[in-house]
Amino acid sequence: MGVFLAPLALTAGLLAVSLLPRIRQSEPLTWSFWGAAMLLLAWQAVLALRARTEGAPTLGPFTPRAQHYVQALCHSGVFLYWGWYWPPVYDFMPLLAGQLFFAYVFDMLLAWSKRQAWVPGFGPFPIVFSTNLFLWFKDDWFALQFILLAVGFLGKAFVQWERDGRRVHIFNPSAFSLALFSVGLLVTGTTDLTWAQEINTTFSLGPRIYLMLFGIGLVVMYFFSITPVTASAAATLFGASAAYYAVTGVPYFVDSEIPAAVFLGMHLLVTDPSTSPRTPFGRAVFGVMYGLGVFALYALLGALGLPTFYDKLMVVPLLNLTVPSIDRAVARLGSQPILARLGLVGPLGRMNLAHMGAWILFFAAMTALGRTDGMHRGDALPFWQQACAEDRPRACERLLMIEGSYCADNAGWACNELGRHYLDGRLVPTDTDRALAYFSRACEARFQPGCVNLLDPSAPVAADPRPLDLRLLVREGGPNLLEMPEPALYARACRHGWSFACEKRSASR
Amino acid sequence: MRWRAAAAAVLLLLLVGARAHVAPLRAQGAAEAPASRPAFPELVEIPGGPFVMGADPSADPMAFDNERWSPSQGTGMVDVPTFYLARHEVTVAQFAAFARASSWRVDPQALAGPPAHPVVFVSWPDALAYCRWLEGELKRAPEVPGRVRQLLAEGWRVTLPSEAEWEKAARGTDGRRYPWGSEPRRDRANYQNQGTAPVGTYPCPECAHGLADMSGNVWEWTSSPYQPYPYDASDDRANLDADALWVMRGGSFGDPARQVRTPARGAADPGARRAFIGFRVALVKR
Numbered sequence: 115m116g117v118f119l120a121p122l123a124l125t126a127g128l129l130a131v132s133l134l135p136r137i138r139q140s141e142p143l144t145w146s147f148w149g150a151a152m153l154l155l156a157w158q159a160v161l162a163l164r165a166r167t168e169g170a171p172t173l174g175p176f177t178p179r180a181q182h183y184v185q186a187l188c189h190s191g192v193f194l195y196w197g198w199y200w201p202p203v204y205d206f207m208p209l210l211a212g213q214l215f216f217a218y219v220f221d222m223l224l225a226w227s228k229r230q231a232w233v234p235g236f237g238p239f240p241i242v243f244s245t246n247l248f249l250w251f252k253d254d255w256f257a258l259q260f261i262l263l264a265v266g267f268l269g270k271a272f273v274q275w276e277r278d279g280r281r282v283h284i285f286n287p288s289a290f291s292l293a294l295f296s297v298g299l300l301v302t303g304t305t306d307l308t309w310a311q312e313i314n315t316t317f318s319l320g321p322r323i324y325l326m327l328f329g330i331g332l333v334v335m336y337f338f339s340i341t342p343v344t345a346s347a348a349a350t351l352f353g354a355s356a357a358y359y360a361v362t363g364v365p366y367f368v369d370s371e372i373p374a375a376v377f378l379g380m381h382l383l384v385t386d387p388s389t390s391p392r393t394p395f396g397r398a399v400f401g402v403m404y405g406l407g408v409f410a411l412y413a414l415l416g417a418l419g420l421p422t423f424y425d426k427l428m429v430v431p432l433l434n435l436t437v438p439s440i441d442r443a444v445a446r447l448g449s450q451p452i453l454a455r456l457g458l459v460g461p462l463g464r465m466n467l468a469h470m471g472a473w474i475l476f477f478a479a480m481t482a483l484g485r486t487d488g489m490h491r492g493d494a495l496p497f498w499q500q501a502c503a504e505d506r507p508r509a510c511e512r513l514l515m516i517e518g519s520y521c522a523d524n525a526g527w528a529c530n531e532l533g534r535h536y537l538d539g540r541l542v543p544t545d546t547d548r549a550l551a552y553f554s555r556a557c558e559a560r561f562q563p564g565c566v567n568l569l570d571p572s573a574p575v576a577a578d579p580r581p582l583d584l585r586l587l588v589r590e591g592g593p594n595l596l597e598m599p600e601p602a603l604y605a606r607a608c609r610h611g612w613s614f615a616c617e618k619r620s621a622s623r
Numbered sequence: 624m625r626w627r628a629a630a631a632a633v634l635l636l637l638l639v640g641a642r643a644h645v646a647p648l649r650a651q652g653a654a655e656a657p658a659s660r661p662a663f664p665e666l667v668e669i670p671g672g673p674f675v676m677g678a679d680p681s682a683d684p685m686a687f688d689n690e691r692w693s694p695s696q697g698t699g700m701v702d703v704p705t706f707y708l709a710r711h712e713v714t715v716a717q718f719a720a721f722a723r724a725s726s727w728r729v730d731p732q733a734l735a736g737p738p739a740h741p742v743v744f745v746s747w748p749d750a751l752a753y754c755r756w757l758e759g760e761l762k763r764a765p766e767v768p769g770r771v772r773q774l775l776a777e778g779w780r781v782t783l784p785s786e787a788e789w790e791k792a793a794r795g796t797d798g799r800r801y802p803w804g805s806e807p808r809r810d811r812a813n814y815q816n817q818g819t820a821p822v823g824t825y826p827c828p829e830c831a832h833g834l835a836d837m838s839g840n841v842w843e844w845t846s847s848p849y850q851p852y853p854y855d856a857s858d859d860r861a862n863l864d865a866d867a868l869w870v871m872r873g874g875s876f877g878d879p880a881r882q883v884r885t886p887a888r889g890a891a892d893p894g895a896r897r898a899f900i901g902f903r904v905a906l907v908k909r
Contacts, residue, residue, distance in 0.1 A: 553748075554748035557893045560867040562864070562865055565747065565748075565867045565893050566848075566863065568748055569782070569859075577864055580864070
């Protein structure tokens, strides 16, 4: 029965984490930890009773697997970099530690409940980390975070099929639970229970985030030969974005060719080797399908008026289901000469370095063309104003969205613009109350036209953004430019197409 | 000395010539309205005409530099059309009625004070939101006096007073330094004190237009952007590039006598919610 000391000690670890100030600051959060611990203790009691008649469960030998610890190290790198620029990530670390304790005990008890030996290793790390790279519940709803993890483990343990003569899980565990919860949150209209929106938008606060993710991705590619998945997904999305821009004159993903969070998903979510096709070509097809799936879901969610950041999560389980079909189709194709020349036939790994080389060249080319880090044409508000004036597809909708986002960050200029839109009724139906609410917000942000419009909305006035506003408006997805000297700020604003900024820059020379 | 004598003569002339015209418009039950029903403010008519605005630091040692009309002129004459001003500052109870009836987000501290005290912790937009709501209520409520209903029907608006309107109502047409006269009196206003008092606590029979708490209790938001004198209502929409700063008047319970003078000008960030800033409403033709 001494075997039960392991889950008992880990549950004690979970309880110990619950005593940390970060957890104790919120009562629902504390109770979610205690609830999870009580559930695990009750489960252990049941298994201990069963062990009296059936014998004690067993522990296997410690088996560290590269696909677990290498992935976990890569995830950790992302957390460290992201948290450096977005402090809530570091603040979240105690909650991540608690989830790790929970995941270990849950995985162990699940294996014992299935009368299997539990093999110690680093398996729970990538599941917990990759889940938390995409979705956290807010403190008041944190109990759902434990359920999110539990669903991932249950999916891994019970949703299985025969593949190559072995019973294996169908779905990438974290993507499975993330997709299920995404659907649940969208259907019930409760996405605000999570930090999903913030998570989605704060990746880009780190400078050169694409380069950083690319670098981390190379490690995963080197060890697990998943280059075809990432490279083909990236190529598909870059290509589709470019095609969309060529046709419509506006960027598809607003301010990037591939959103940073999607780029992360391409490297660390869809690339689980266990739930990907077995051949390089199969993996390339898998990647293309991921790219197309994200592209289509982004449009679908947007058309339904739902948050679009779930696009990268919902498509993975659907793709997991297609893996046997992809493998069969690739097998039927055999060794086509063209595929052979591209190194896409034969066992995984043989041409991995060549694939990585091609991917590095492709990424370098995209970077040189300004399609990764740095300013994107969609970062410039004047671009969207112009596109809206020219009635480009969805340009006005996006202009409103961008202004809404800056207004939420207290850019008074953006709030005043929104107020004017809701008064003139050109882009949105006239809504005086809403207009006045936006003018109030502009005014409280000390943007004088907002105050003037609040006092007398009959002839709304506008003004150029102040330096304070520009520090937000020209941040290009990065942090607010609080320290940037005004001449540099105006120079950047001029690059964005703000003509008044060009004049100010010239005048100051 | 010559300046002081001249100023005193002008003041005397104004005092003799002026006649405070007080025409209260009290909504039925306004004073004792139960908490569940909005208590409407009592509006006092301030007749149209010119008044002396500002104060000359060279003539009035208590005057601040920002009260001086221009480099060449200590004070100015401003013609203000007839308007109505609430006799009292808006109370916590009145503001709470607005908070209950609307979806406007208010600072919980604004509702935490005693019901009869002036509401504080209100921003400038909060004050205007209250005015908009009150205007709608006054148009609908049957107990509102016919004159008010008529004015509203003619397009008059419930809003904050401009600083000229506020100053004229406070000092009358005789240019007094305090609403009751020329000297500070602690029995007439709540200043140099520890906290707010219920509105109308300090009796002031001498006060211009019978208005209460025009000095002290809380600073009162106005509808004027803070700009250097000379005052000109037509330039309120100028200087849109400047950071917003709005005039407040009257001083507060914590201020010295100098700050609660009728021409004293304060200014605050419109988003400021402070324990010493409140407001009163005006009915104006704009």
